[in-house]
Structures are given as C-alpha cells and as structure tokens.
Amino acid sequence: MDIQRTDFTKKKRRLRWFVGGAVTLALGVLVFAFAKDPGIPRVERDSLWLGTVERGDLLLEVRGPGLLLPSQARWIAAETTAWVDRILLKPGAPVEADSVILELTNPEVVEAELAAQSALAAAEAELVAQRMALESQRLDQKASLASVEAEYESARLQTEADGELAARGIISKIQYRRSQLMLDQLKVRLDIERQRSVAFAQTITAQLAAQSARVAQLRGTAELRAGQREGLKVRAAIAGVLQQVPVEEGQQVAAGTNLARVAQTDQLMAQLRIPETRMKDVHLGQEVAVDTRNGVVQGHVVRIDPAVQGGTVLVDVGFDGELPSGVRPDLGVDGIIRVEHLADVLQVGRPAYSQPETEAHLFKLEPDSNIARRVPVRLGRASANRVEVRQGLQAGDVVVLSDLSAWANHDRLRIE
Structure with missing residues (x-):
C-alpha cells in the first residue's frame, strides 16, 4: 500500500521558490549594474x-x-708652482684680509727674487754712473760753447775797432777785411757749437731715458718676484669666513690652482x-x-x-x-x-x-x-x-x- 508523503512535496516547492528568488535577485543586480553604466571608470x-x-x-x-x-666670495689661487707646506686655518674659521691661510714653499721662487733684486741694483748703479758721465760731457760741451762765445765776442769788438781805424786811415782796409772774415768764421763756429749743445742735451735725455726704462723694467720684475715670494703665504684678501681649502699638506700645486675660498657671510x-x-x-x-x-x-x-x-x-x-x-x-x-x-x-x-x-x-x-x-x-x-x-x-x-x-x-x- 503506497503512502503519500506531503513533506517531500513541500520541500520541492520551497526549493523552486528559493531558486526563483535567487534568479530574480541576480537579474535585479544585473539590471542595477547596467543602469549604473559599467563603462564609466570609478x-x-x-x-x-x-x-x-x-x-x-x-x-x-x-x-x-x-x-x-655670498654676495662677495673670492677664490685664492696659487701664483706659482709650489708645494703646500702648512695649512694654518680650517674651513669655517673667520678671517681678516691679511690672515694667512696656508704657506707654500718653492726654492726657485726665492732664488728668482734674489736674482731680480741683484739685476735691479746693478742697473740702478749703472744708471747713476751713466748720469755722472753724461753730466761731465755736458759740462765739457758747455765749456767749449763758452770758449767759442768768448772768441766771437772778442772778434766782434776787434772788428768794430778796426772799422773805426780803417775809416780814419790808420789801418788798411785789407786788415779790416781780415777782421771781418775772422768774425764770420767765429759766428759759424758759434752756431755749430750751439746746435751741438742742443743735440747733446737731447742725447743725454734719450740715453738716460733708455737706462731708466731698463731700470723700471727690472724693478717691475723684482716686484713681481717679490710678490711671488710673498704669495707663498696665502692670505684671505677679504674679511669673511673661510669656506674651502681643497688642498692637503705636501701636495704639489700648479700656478692658477685654487687654494682657498673666502666669502663674506654677512x-x-x-x-x-x-x-x-x-x-x-x-x-x-x-x-x-x-x-x-x-x-x-x-x-x-x-x-x-x-x-x-x-x-x-x-x-x-x-x-x-x-x-x-x-x-x-x-x-x-x-x-x-x-x-x-x-x-x-x-x-x-x-x-x-x-x-x-x-x-x-x-x-x-x-x-x-x-x-x-x-x-x-x-x-x-x-x-x-x-x-x-x-x-x-x-x-x-x-x-x-x-x-x-x-x-x-x-x-x-x-x-x-
């Protein structure tokens, strides 16, 4: 005898309702998603x-x-090839214009300065000797000119006297004419001596100028060498703060190498x-x-x-x-x-x-x-x-x- 099971039928009905609800919900979600336009990025x-x-x-x-x-900053460079002997100040130290930052050494620079000083002293002595010699020659030339002027003046007076005597007939006209010729010769000599005196003065000036120029040149060289020797003591040049010292003790540096940088931090x-x-x-x-x-x-x-x-x-x-x-x-x-x-x-x-x-x-x-x-x-x-x-x-x-x-x-x- 078959027995009808009502609980199984109810379970199947509930399952259909659950599946139908799930499908409906899924469709709703899809509809909502499409309504939101999934092509727009979020x-x-x-x-x-x-x-x-x-x-x-x-x-x-x-x-x-x-x-x-810094509004004002300065790099200090080496003036000659040298070796760094001592570094006296470190970066950050306040400095004045004459503060020595480091010291360099180069015997050739010292020797060059001594040679330049000797050459200058010799040229100056030569200039003094030449000036004295030229002054002596100038005095000789002046004395020669004075002698000719005296002879000319004497001849002129003699010619004037002979002219008066010739007019009175005391002396002959030939003698008077000789006096005039002598006067003319002395006049030419006097003009030549005067020109020679002017030319000699110009010669003196030129020779002294040439020797003075040589002395000035040697003095400039001596000052340059002295400056190079003094440059072995590297100074700050301006008041401020030492910023950099990019060298080390014992290092060889060429002319133009930057040794230190100083800036005015105020x-x-x-x-x-x-x-x-x-x-x-x-x-x-x-x-x-x-x-x-x-x-x-x-x-x-x-x-x-x-x-x-x-x-x-x-x-x-x-x-x-x-x-x-x-x-x-x-x-x-x-x-x-x-x-x-x-x-x-x-x-x-x-x-x-x-x-x-x-x-x-x-x-x-x-x-x-x-x-x-x-x-x-x-x-x-x-x-x-x-x-x-x-x-x-x-x-x-x-x-x-x-x-x-x-x-x-x-x-x-x-x-x-």
Missing part, C-alpha cells in the same frame, strides 16, 4: 584634488628653488632656479619673497643669467631687510617672484602639468551628480599655484586638478 574622491572656479584678483607669481650665496643673496618657460615674465627689480625655512624675507631681482642651464635660468635676488639668525651660505630656500596683479579674473587652482596660455582638457563635475565630464578649457596667465580661466568654465564649477592621464581615453568618470 575614482575615489579622497584620491583626487578638486578645485572650484572663482572670480577675483589674481597675483601672478613665479616660484623657484634656490640657495643662499652679505648674502638668493640664487633661484626659474623654469625657462616662465622667464618671459621675470624682469629686473620685481619683488621677491624668499622663504629661508626660518622666516620669509623680502627682496628684489638684481640679476638674470643670460644662459639656460638644464631647463632653468639663474636669477639673483638681493634682500631688502635683515636675514633671520642662523642662515648661512648654501642654505636651501624657495623664492616667489611677484610678476603681475590681475584684477577681477576667472581663476582656478593650477591643474597638474598644465602650462599657461594653452588649451587643456579637464574633468568638470556635473551639478548634483557624481559624474565628471571631460571639457576643453582655455587657460591664460598662470601663477605658482593658480591659473586664469579664459574659456570653458564658469564661476562655481568644480573641476579635477589632479593628474588623470591614466583615464586619458575616457570622457567621463564616476567620483565616489
């Missing part, structure tokens, strides 16, 4: 940098890192590295705010390097006030150059990798939605962290400023 809001478009004044600034450098300037793409906005005299990590100091642009190095241009900044305590050369700083003030312009935070005066594509959040749509935006002039908006956005729009190059092939994003 990005977490916390990982993005968002900015709101605003209207107002915009201060154009150019930012660049840099270093504090007079510092900032040297900023500005991107070459922003240099068209930078000019001399513009105001600069320099962050020394220990305070912000105001200054102005004093020099712009004409060359480009590694995509940047060096800009020197002079300070208008006192620097904070504790600053020193080679300290890293950040500088902000105030370029221009724009009044009442549409602006937004500067998007990643954006350039001024270009067209960019930014993701703008749709109102009352979590969808961001890519839109073309025309950017204008830019500051260090903000940029002018010329077309494509309005005040109040919210845009993504982060780098979204990973979604360059998508026109929409879902911000969650």
Whole structure:
C-alpha cells in the first residue's frame, strides 16, 4: 500500500521558490549594474584634488628653488708652482684680509727674487754712473760753447775797432777785411757749437731715458718676484669666513690652482632656479619673497643669467631687510617672484602639468551628480599655484586638478 508523503512535496516547492528568488535577485543586480553604466571608470574622491572656479584678483607669481650665496666670495689661487707646506686655518674659521691661510714653499721662487733684486741694483748703479758721465760731457760741451762765445765776442769788438781805424786811415782796409772774415768764421763756429749743445742735451735725455726704462723694467720684475715670494703665504684678501681649502699638506700645486675660498657671510643673496618657460615674465627689480625655512624675507631681482642651464635660468635676488639668525651660505630656500596683479579674473587652482596660455582638457563635475565630464578649457596667465580661466568654465564649477592621464581615453568618470 503506497503512502503519500506531503513533506517531500513541500520541500520541492520551497526549493523552486528559493531558486526563483535567487534568479530574480541576480537579474535585479544585473539590471542595477547596467543602469549604473559599467563603462564609466570609478575614482575615489579622497584620491583626487578638486578645485572650484572663482572670480577675483589674481597675483601672478613665479616660484623657484634656490640657495643662499655670498654676495662677495673670492677664490685664492696659487701664483706659482709650489708645494703646500702648512695649512694654518680650517674651513669655517673667520678671517681678516691679511690672515694667512696656508704657506707654500718653492726654492726657485726665492732664488728668482734674489736674482731680480741683484739685476735691479746693478742697473740702478749703472744708471747713476751713466748720469755722472753724461753730466761731465755736458759740462765739457758747455765749456767749449763758452770758449767759442768768448772768441766771437772778442772778434766782434776787434772788428768794430778796426772799422773805426780803417775809416780814419790808420789801418788798411785789407786788415779790416781780415777782421771781418775772422768774425764770420767765429759766428759759424758759434752756431755749430750751439746746435751741438742742443743735440747733446737731447742725447743725454734719450740715453738716460733708455737706462731708466731698463731700470723700471727690472724693478717691475723684482716686484713681481717679490710678490711671488710673498704669495707663498696665502692670505684671505677679504674679511669673511673661510669656506674651502681643497688642498692637503705636501701636495704639489700648479700656478692658477685654487687654494682657498673666502666669502663674506654677512652679505648674502638668493640664487633661484626659474623654469625657462616662465622667464618671459621675470624682469629686473620685481619683488621677491624668499622663504629661508626660518622666516620669509623680502627682496628684489638684481640679476638674470643670460644662459639656460638644464631647463632653468639663474636669477639673483638681493634682500631688502635683515636675514633671520642662523642662515648661512648654501642654505636651501624657495623664492616667489611677484610678476603681475590681475584684477577681477576667472581663476582656478593650477591643474597638474598644465602650462599657461594653452588649451587643456579637464574633468568638470556635473551639478548634483557624481559624474565628471571631460571639457576643453582655455587657460591664460598662470601663477605658482593658480591659473586664469579664459574659456570653458564658469564661476562655481568644480573641476579635477589632479593628474588623470591614466583615464586619458575616457570622457567621463564616476567620483565616489
């Protein structure tokens, strides 16, 4: 006799209901997922940098890192080939202009100085002897001229007397004529002696000038050799702080080798590295705010390097006030150059990798939605962290400023 099992029928019915519910739920999930448009990438809001478009004044600034450098610094070089004998001062030591930093040695320099001094002394003695000899010759020439002048004067008086006697008939005219001839001869001799005296004076001057020039040349050589010997004691030349001594005791150095660097640490300037793409906005005299990590100091642009190095241009900044305590050369700083003030312009935070005066594509959040749509935006002039908006956005729009190059092939994003 068969017995009908009602519990088994109930279990089968429940199983069908459970399977049907699961299928319905799965279909609902799929419908919901498709309603959410799975083709739109999802990005977490916390990982993005968002900015709101605003209207107002915009201060154009150019930012660049840099270093504090001494306004006056000097490298001290070796004047001759030598060996480092002793290093008297170490980097960091305060120095005066005549402070000896290190001592060099070179016997040839000392020997050259002695030889130059001897040659100078001999030339000076020769100059004195030549001057005395020429002076003696000048006196002889002067005496000869005086003798001829006396003879000429005597002949002139004799000729005048003979002329009076010849007119009275006391002497013959021939004798008077002889007196005149003698006078004429002495006149020629007198003119020659006078010319010779002038020429001899010029000769004396030329000879003494030549010997004096030789003495001056040897004196210059002697002074050079003395300076080279004195240069074996390397002095600071300016008051300041000794920064570097890139040599060691016993080391041989050639002429021109840098031995020490001295800087005036009480007079510092900032040297900023500005991107070459922003240099068209930078000019001399513009105001600069320099962050020394220990305070912000105001200054102005004093020099712009004409060359480009590694995509940047060096800009020197002079300070208008006192620097904070504790600053020193080679300290890293950040500088902000105030370029221009724009009044009442549409602006937004500067998007990643954006350039001024270009067209960019930014993701703008749709109102009352979590969808961001890519839109073309025309950017204008830019500051260090903000940029002018010329077309494509309005005040109040919210845009993504982060780098979204990973979604360059998508026109929409879902911000969650």
